[in-house]
Amino acid sequence: MQAAAIPANVPPALLDYATSCALPTPWAEFTLHAWVEASTGKEHLAMALGDLGNGEPVLARVHSECLTGDVMFSQRCDCGAQLEGALRRIAEEGRGIVLYLRQEGRGIGLLNKIRAYRLQEAGADTVEANLQLGFHADARNYELCRPMLDQFGITAVRLMTNNPRKIDALTRLGITVTERVPLLVNRNAHNNSYLNTKQAKLGHMMAPLTSLEQGEPVAPATPASVA
């Protein structure tokens, strides 16, 4: 039997909701939700805590995948500490959500991020490395956030980020960002110039630290805390 044709005026779903489970963490027991992106088959995730659909703005983080930082403890970036900081803060408040988007390497993928790191070892900064590889400085897209937030009836968020593009993107998607909650964690000798480049070239809202010079002793990975 032939499948019924989808009427031309109905946009195709970006995401299919798949399933959920309890996810105990050191800070709280979250609920892990999973979706499948229709066009790529990628699995996107959310960690949710508390009553999210009661109309109060939700403490939220939109986190882009960083395997090296989130899983392998890399100090080249601040991603792992930001993820931990966001989860801790949500646990403290007892309510909130982390959207975990599978757009590794600012959207260029893991292998290309590793290639970009090699170029950075040869002197390029994080933006120049992407451009040398033929990519945009930031190839991410946040449109999936809308159906993910819709799942919980979330229309307004207090967004944990230093990245103005995320605020713009959510606003353009019709989500009200009532507050930006800064997320400044784990600046160290390995990621200091990376963070300075994000501020200078990508518009991130974070003060540059000039006192951390290359070759200085590396600060131990501090427990994540939200500034």
Ligand SMILES: Nc1nc2c(ncn2[C@@H]2O[C@H](COP(=O)(O)OP(=O)(O)OP(=O)(O)O)[C@@H](O)[C@H]2O)c(=O)[nH]1
């Ligand atoms: N191409 C590239 N990607 C990187 C590099 N360092 C980290 N990333 C990626 O950058 C992204 C960082 O994601 P987020 O922490 O959510 O976003 P952000 O733009 O830093 O904004 P906030 O953390 O919200 O302030 C992840 O996808 C990382 O994999 C790099 O040197 N090159």
Ligand SMILES: [Zn+2]
């Ligand atoms: Zn990272």
